[in-house]
Amino acid sequence: MSKLSRAALTDAVQEELITYLRNGTINERSVTRALDISGLGIENLNRLKRIHFCLSDDIVEFVEALQGRLRRVKTANQREREVTQGEVRGGIDWQATTRLRYSEAAGDRTQFACKTPYTEYDIPENLVLKKLLWVIHSTVQDDLSNIDYEWRTNAWPTERITKFDRIYARNVHLNRIRDGDNIEINRRMLNTARTARQSLYTDAYTYYDRYRRLLAGAYDDDDISELLSDTLVVPERLPRLFELFCIFRLLRGFSDEGFRLHPIESGSNPLATLEGDQHTVDVYHDRSGELSFHVPLSELDGVEEDYVERIRHIQRRHEELVDAFLGDDTRHSLFSGRPDIVFEVYDSPRREIPVSVILAEIKYSDSPQTFKSGLEELLEYIEFAQQDGYLTDQDIEIRGLLITDGVESNMVAPLDGHIAHLSAADLTAERFSTHWIPERLR
Structure with missing residues (x-):
């Protein structure tokens, strides 16, 4: 049985999970510590902050009650x-x-x-209100509406987005207030909204002030830390969460120069990038990056063994039956897969072909049998990795890493300098750097 629980995994990588925008569920655990993301070097950090801000329960409830409250907009x-x-x-x-x-x-x-x-509609408290609504509306329209995962549709279902968009565009009172992107909020405006008699404006002050402190990096404020923790998107599948836990642990020990984390969302972009004077490293999770691990069936051309002919017969019959039953095409291959982590290392200035590749397979298990199958998969990835030809046929250093959750193995240093096993408990900067990081990257 695996040793690391969902709670332990989530708590260990809460800061890095700020970047996770793929399939999962909103974090249901109470904040256990202050979340300081200032040292992570996250790309598009303000965008991620706006997304988490708009996912908070307070903002969703504020928008849901907005239509009725706008009937009492104050004027002068x-x-x-x-x-x-x-x-x-x-x-x-x-x-x-x-x-x-x-x-x-x-x-x-x-x-x-x-x-x-x-x-007059452009009074201080209305300007604070309109600025807040502009922040929420632009974030929902530009960043949230295109995300098609359950955590988004729970907080911002399509009906709620449509209703809010209609209110923001057509409400007669809001239309008479200056456009939100042309509003510069100052202290006097905030003080006026804070001391207003109507709760619409005091709430607008509270939430805009929270947003302002979030952008400013006030991570030691309890409400900011709680907001970030309460809106984390946590992978629903434990193996996926374990994979992210391992990746972030590796990144912490990979280089003193530090990585730049990217938002983890749909697409083929790297999860992280390191750009140093001597090298550039792109890190992919559940993505093949610039590599290919697909070997087409045409690789069998010229081979006439009885076994190969039987394989060809199976594939042809499969194509025929799939077409007969479903009317679909199918594509056969000798091998097709993808490692859990791909590190592509390029010399700087960056060239098209990497000088080193690190492939990792992660198993959320302490079973020796799972270890064996994971090791076999890792060897297949190393053997079939391609970029303008097989990497094993080129002058490219290839290393493999198998990570498990507690399997005890005899090897301490990497076997032949190319294959290593680490338990999740060993994913420390010193252990990883000393025994496994290529010397050019230390």
């Missing part, structure tokens, strides 16, 4: 001075009219200086 009655010819609009400012007639209009008695009443 103002009077605008204008000069009219032959007509009166609003009250006449006789003192200003007299000055006008004798200084500018040469005694023209048909001119009037009038005070025209109008309703």
Whole structure:
């Protein structure tokens, strides 16, 4: 039985999980410690902060109740001075009219200086409200609406997004307030909203102030740390969470220069990148990166053994039956797979072909049988890894790493310098660096 529980895995990598935007569930555990993500070098960090801010229960509830609360938007009655010819609009400012007639209009008695009443919406508390709603609306539309995972649809179902978009675009009161991207919030505006009598504005102050502190990196504030912890997306499958735990542990010990983490979302982008003076390292999780591990069936051309002919017969019959039953095409191969982690190491300035590749297979198990199958998979990945041909046929250093959750093995240093096994408990910077990181990367 595996030793590391979901709670232990989540707690160990809470900071790094800020970047995780793939399939999973929102964290249900209470915050156990302050989450300081300042030293992680996360790319597009403010975007991730906005996403987590909009996933918080307070923001979702604030938006859900917005339509009814906007009926009580506060305004100020103002009077605008204008000069009219032959007509009166609003009250006449006789003192200003007299000055006008004798200084500018040469005694023209048909001119009037009038005070025209109008309703002012751009008051401080409305500007704070509109800025907050602009932050939420732009984040939901640009970043959340295209995510098709359950954690997003639970917090922001399509109906809620559509309703909010309609309110934001069509509400007569909001439309009369300056556009959110043109609003610069200052301390006076915040103080006015904070001391307002209406809860709409005090809530707007509370949430915008929290957003402002989140962007500023106030991770030691309890409510900021709690917000980040409560909105973490945690992989639902324990093996996937264990894989991320192992990757982040490896990254912590890989180099003193530090990695730049990327948001973990749909697409083929690396999970992390290191850019040093001598090398660049791209790290992929559940992605093949620039490599290929697919060997087409055509590789059998020229081989006439009886076994190969039987394989060909099976594949042909399979194609025929799939087409008959489902009307679909199928694509056969000798081998197709993908390691859990791919490290691609390039010399700087970056070239097209890596100088070193590290492939890792991760097994959330302490079973010797699982160890054996994982080791076999790892050897297959090393043998079949390709980029403009098989890597084993090129001058590229290839290393393999098998990580398990507690399997005891006899090897301490990597076998022949190329294959190593580490238990999750051994994923420390010193152990990893001393025995396994290629010397060029230390």
